[in-house]
Amino acid sequence: MGAVFDAVRDFAARIKDCQNAATLQYWFSNTVLPALGWQTFDMLFDYRPERGPSVKIPLLLKTHADCAALFFRDPAKSLLCSQLERLIRAADYIPTRILLATNGFQWLVLDPAAEGTTQQKIAYDVPISNPLRLAEVLQQTLSKERVASGEATRNIISAIKRRNRQNRLLPALRKILLEQPDTEVLRSIADALAEVGVSDVEEDEVAAALKQLLTPPSKTVRRTTRPDRPPRRQETDPTLPPYYARPTQIRIGDEVFRVRSWKDVLVNVVEWLGRRHDLTEAAEQIRGKTRRYLAKRPDGMRYPRSVVDGQWFLETNFSCRSVVEISRRLMQFFGYAPDFLAIEWQS
Structure with missing residues (x-):
């Protein structure tokens, strides 16, 4: 074999x-x-x-x-x-x-x-x-x-x-030994126990021992205390929107722009900067861990958007909080104070 x-x-x-x-x-x-x-x-x-x-x-x-x-x-x-x-x-x-x-x-x-x-x-x-x-x-x-x-x-x-035969035998044994224990069977087991040195055993004790022996143990689920999760960023920073928020408008200096999506927020910020500044290649330094936010070519971008008369490409695949943070970083990169840009939304 x-x-x-x-x-x-x-x-x-x-x-x-x-x-x-x-x-x-x-x-x-x-x-x-x-x-x-x-x-x-x-x-x-x-x-x-x-x-x-x-x-x-x-x-x-x-x-x-x-x-x-x-x-x-x-x-x-x-x-x-x-x-x-x-x-x-x-x-x-x-x-x-x-x-x-x-x-x-x-x-x-x-x-x-x-x-x-x-x-x-x-x-x-x-x-x-x-x-x-x-x-x-x-x-x-x-x-x-x-x-x-x-x-x-x-x-x-x-x-x-x-x-x-085994399938028929098991229910019968369960009935005889557990559900409706037969007195003669219990007495025979008690006599057999006495022969191996376990004496003075009553029939009800034999029945209880059989029930404990033949009943499968119940599965216990050990519950562990779940550690408290750290608070999310929008809970600690009120200037960041919650995930379900919808933007309404942005204010850059004295100018107000109506927006309908978070993509529009980022596009309006970059277009405003492009009209007032020369977006040099230094702006490409503003990037994430794996992707560039702004570049001359759309290589490596997931959802590029042409901005500033087609001279630049902007990555637009971001969450609402990322849009707010990237917009602020862009404004600060060109020397604007943090309160120069205000983004409004509805929760």
Whole structure:
């Protein structure tokens, strides 16, 4: 089984980069199946039954007893089972008693011809996170030698019966031991405890211990105190607008300009400066961490706007607070006092 385990482990390492079901099928047919004894001529890809519902099986292995493999992209196990429902309904038209269904992370081996629901048809349900167990299951159910001899089919049928018995057994045990504990059962357990040195145990104590032992622990959520966030800039600086503010007008000296957007604010400031000053290349020094605000060429700008008769380009992709700060920096760069520019807005 060493070769199968190595192949499964290699598959598990590759699954992290898997993008679709076709990739799953490719890796499975080129890594895992050869380790199980299958050759390329044993594989039929994209098999379609001649009759019955339109069902496409990605991979079909032909030998004395047929088996098929289905690959799904969705990682949710519940969706994996629901996708199988339609295929199980066409079991009479699928020439197989061994069906492997996987999304790469969860591996289901089932018998489509078995009775019951899809869940009751599942023989093995193994996650990829347990490669050793998965290698054992694949060796028992998909190795070419065991499929050809019929042993794989017998293993699957036995596993389905065992799972169904366990599913019926658990509710009965819960009823006997927890919900309606039988007095004779509790007394027998108390006698068995006395034989191993735990004496003087009452039946109600046994019932309480069983309940504590068999009841799964509740998940507790540890709540941590969230540290106080630092105040935002508009909370500490009243001269900056809130995010939802809308500009109404700007005042530069004695001139008033009506504006409808924050882009208009920045454009009017630059146009006003361009009419009164020679915007030398020194103005390009006013920039952010990654972008220039004002430049002769629009290279690197996201939303450039031509200003000052097309001589300059202005970046206009800014938030309202950034517009206010950049406008003030431009005015200060050309020697104007901070109160020379006033921007009004509505909250």
